[in-house]
Amino acid sequence: MPARIMIPARDVSPMVGINGNAGGFGIAQEISMMDIFQQNLMEGGGGPPLHPLDMAQNPTESELARLRDDDFDSTKSGSDNHEGPPSGDDLQDDRRKKKRYHRHTQHQIQEMEAFFKECPHPDDKQRKELGRQLGLEPLQVKFWFQNKRTQMKTQHERHENTQLRNENEKLRADNMRYREALNNASCPNCGGPTAIGEMSFDEHHLRLENARLREEIDRISAIAAKYVGKPIANFPLLSSSVPPRPLELGFGSFSGQSGVGGDIYGSGDIFGSITAPTEAEKPMIIELAVAAMEELIRMVQIGEPMWTVGHDGTSSVLNEDEYIRAFPRGIITNPTGFKREASRETGVIIMNHINLVEILMDVNQWSTIFSSIVSRATTLEVLSTGVAGNYNGALQVVTAEFQVPSPLVPTREVYFVRYCKQHRDGTWAVVDVSVDSLRPNPGVRCRRKPSGCLIQEMPNGYSRVVWLEHVEVDDRGVHNLYKQLVGSGHAFGAKRWVATLDRQCERLASAMATHIPSGDVGVVTSPEGRKSMMKLAERMVISFCAGVSASTAHTWTTLSGTGADDVRVMTRKSVDDPGRPPGIVLCAATSFWLPVSPKRVFDFLRDENSRSEWDILSNGGIVQEMAHIANGRDTGNCVSLLRVNSANSSQSNMLILQESCTDAMGAFVVYAPVDIVAMNVVLNGGDPDYVALLPSGFSILPDGSSKQGGGEAASGGSLLTVAFQILVDSVPTAKLSLGSVATVNNLIACTVERIRASLSPENN
Structure with missing residues (x-):
């Protein structure tokens, strides 16, 4: 049975948003799964909010007036629409006393159902044309599609909740069956109680698994009781034992050659010595990821005097004294001989925010998009996959090697946890933080302090990205030719990450074109x-x-x-x-x-x-x-x-x-x-x-x-x-x-x- 990991609780005070408004990210607590628990428990609490596209297309006053003149109230599919009687002195009283009801015809419903399957978000032109064909007002068509989308979303969430509840009931039934089997176990020789040392391998394994599940259920119930107000006993724990997926990039299946060159994996390669985290390390890794998320959001939102303008007039430079004052108990201390590099950059990217999150949380896609910066990357273990195909709450342990395209600049090998979270205002955050402090290694030359990005949805498929790079590094091996570039923070800094992402998103958009552009x-x-x-x-x-x-x-x-x-x-x-x-x-x-x-x-x-x-x-x-x-x-x-x-x-x-x-x-x-x-x-x-x-x-x-x-x-x-x-x-x-x-x-x-x-x- 796969392992299940609990996300420990951590209180986080409300922050200032990207635009400077209080509560821009609306964080009430920093627990990777708590928002998800609450959302799935409140099944009967009313329908979901309308889609942002619907909210952006509110009817105008003239449209509402026209509908009032036409005695129209609601166009919900299959529901009754009422029309008022002819106007008179007692028009309002007559409408309250007597109402004539009108339904969409079966033909109108069938046509709109068919159109919904092809295009659930019709634009103004499509709504007008559909209304003309069916004899309906464009606003009637608009309301029907809004209600239909809300209905579909409600049905989908109810179905997901049912699946999660059934899975949890199955786990509880298995747990009870294992407990009864272990309690009734007897020695085949004497008929007495079976000692652990005399159990079969399967029985011993079941007892250990049962104890671990019981501990996890108690722990998650305690967290839920603290933040929700009642225990959560019907929610499955999320984890995954997905095997690591090595990066299949670079030079393929090469092997070393004696003489000039050497082995493909040199003596300085620390990747071969890094293994997946142990069970004892996982709670500490989760706690570290939660703290890193808190620091990332604060570092992204804080302005002067924490961040000042660099010599080039465009980049942001970290004031180290202010940082130490704001974070006196930093996540990673600055070792002797290590320097701090910190930079922040904002950009608008031609990519949907959900697609961008998916790229960042897939090590193969991530290393392909940033192939000029990431020379190698591997997912060692996935501690959490998120919920129902959503990366909200996902946790991954990753190793990566960052590069400058020159043999004169040593690469930076980092062993870190990546944590993804969606905040209440819809903004996504992805944070990395080194976890090699759990296993001290004198060969480590770079430690990744909380780094990552905040992704905000924008119209027309664009995303606003605020990127933060923050490392402690020993750069004494850099060639003199590149010392100024590396020392300025531009070689591995946030500006390079955002510029590379912007260019690669343009390339992806071009590759997805379904026709031959005129420029080709x-x-x-x-x-x-x-x-x-x-x-x-x-x-x-x-x-x-x-x-x-x-x-x-x-x-x-x-x-x-x-x-x-x-x-x-x-x-x-x-x-x-x-x-x-x-x-x-x-x-x-x-x-x-x-x-x-x-x-x-x-x-x-x-x-x-x-x-x-x-x-x-x-x-x-x-x-x-x-x-x-x-x-x-x-x-x-x-x-x-x-x-x-x-x-x-x-x-x-x-x-x-x-x-x-x-x-x-x-x-x-x-x-x-x-x-x-x-x-x-x-x-x-x-x-x-x-x-x-x-x-x-x-x-x-x-x-x-x-x-x-x-x-x-x-x-x-x-x-x-x-x-x-x-x-x-x-x-x-x-x-x-x-x-x-x-x-x-x-x-x-x-x-x-x-x-x-x-x-x-x-x-x-």
């Missing part, structure tokens, strides 16, 4: 082919980001005397991965500074007309864009299919799949050669998962020196990372030759030299 050109002729090509490009970018960072999942070796700054290389074996060619893959990467803005670097690298200035592999050929898929507001956010027409006629033409993406905190240009036959399959809507790719490309970040005032002149320089992947041998068991290393080393050094020459201030 080229050989993509069907929505299926467009979607397949975007999916292939997404896998390419995820693979590039996972392989270019300094993750503990792989080891870089630095080469010297190359003529380029800190060239790092590693090798990997590709085995049984349909999305990657089999054999020995050599990866090389380097990062360096350029005295031009990130936008200038991005525009130069993504433009097919300037590709011959830096791309050695194109061999001076003419690059032609065969297909173009726009996937964001910025013209630079797109997926392209390029053809390189080689100057040497004896060479076959080469196709290159490329995705370029940019936002306020950085940019990527990622590309990979693709087989012409395989690409034709993708363009016809075929499965892109079996197209072999070896992505190479560039990550472009600001150097952290931008000043207030805006404009390209104030944006400082750029930190450019160049990374190549080359298949040096198609036999996975082959040995890597020093000649292959020298070839790749020369390739990356020459590319860096060409980019520097083309983007030098003298040439601009």
Whole structure:
């Protein structure tokens, strides 16, 4: 029988909302399940409120007047509508004494029922047309649909309550049956009472399970009695023993290669030593999550002097003295040698708030959306799944590795609990907080203080997001080139999370388009082919980001005397991965500074007309864009299919799949050669998962020196990372030759030299 976890009680005072109004989140208590208990117990307490869309469409005074003139009162389906008698001196008295009743015809009801199945929220135009067809006023149609939606919602909630009550009765019956079986157990030899040591394994297990269930029922009843006023004995405890779902991203099934590189899991990888929480740790984790939720909401809502404006004039900077004064008993203390990083950012995202919550609570979707920030993630255990498919009250224990797309910045491995809660005003909150303090580990270099976001529903499918990032970190391993960017808080801060989320939501909206937008050109002729090509490009970018960072999942070796700054290389074996060619893959990467803005670097690298200035592999050929898929507001956010027409006629033409993406905190240009036959399959809507790719490309970040005032002149320089992947041998068991290393080393050094020459201030 699955384990069940209780959410301990915790009082939280009302807060100020996002807009500054008192009680903006309406929190009366911070118990993950209490609101849910109350909601399900009050089954007979009246119907649910109308949908926000209904509330936003209240009838005007003129509409009500027209209905009064037509002697109309109510249009509830199947209910009686009464009309007043002809007007006279005693009109009101006559209406009270005598009323004529009118019902919708069976035809009208059938037509509106059929329309409701297709569209439960008709707009003004649809209501007018439906009323015209049925001989009804638009407001009559509107009221009928409002009442129908309320009726459906009430029936759904009643059905859910019945299911929950039946499940609880079943658990109680099982509990009683186990208790009777254990009480009546006897020794098969002497017929006396059975001692625990002489019980069968199944009987012993049943007794332990029974005791645990009894303790949990007593505990949850005590909590319910405190907050509801009466015990809750008919509500099933929510828990889940869902197995961990490892993140299936990155480089697939690679294994280590002796020589240059090393094992895929280096000695510094702490992920392998982390296990799911024990039963004794779970209550402490739950208590920690509840406290973290309280701190997150306060940190999001508090303004000055806790938060001040940063040097760039746009970011929020935490006043550490004020924070310590407000939270003297912090959840995590600042260890020796650790620095505090805290930032807050607000944005409006083109995504429904419910869909956004679902992405954040699914580790696979979350790590895919934030693939440029999250290199690896795993759900160790789900302590609570929420209620009836809703993530309200969900608790997950997660490990994740956060990255900057450069081998010069160490990744940050975090072991944390993620807690999701819907507050009374409809706002959702998702909070993370490290739980490694329960198991002290000297290898931990980053601890996540209460961090996360508040999500508020907005019209037209948009959401308002307030993001908070707060960590204690040992950043002494950061290369000098990136110290300013990391020290400013922008490398891992809230502004980068919100900018990445905004760009990825635009990409998702583009991928879901059911037609070919006017901005798309080229050989993509069907929505299926467009979607397949975007999916292939997404896998390419995820693979590039996972392989270019300094993750503990792989080891870089630095080469010297190359003529380029800190060239790092590693090798990997590709085995049984349909999305990657089999054999020995050599990866090389380097990062360096350029005295031009990130936008200038991005525009130069993504433009097919300037590709011959830096791309050695194109061999001076003419690059032609065969297909173009726009996937964001910025013209630079797109997926392209390029053809390189080689100057040497004896060479076959080469196709290159490329995705370029940019936002306020950085940019990527990622590309990979693709087989012409395989690409034709993708363009016809075929499965892109079996197209072999070896992505190479560039990550472009600001150097952290931008000043207030805006404009390209104030944006400082750029930190450019160049990374190549080359298949040096198609036999996975082959040995890597020093000649292959020298070839790749020369390739990356020459590319860096060409980019520097083309983007030098003298040439601009």
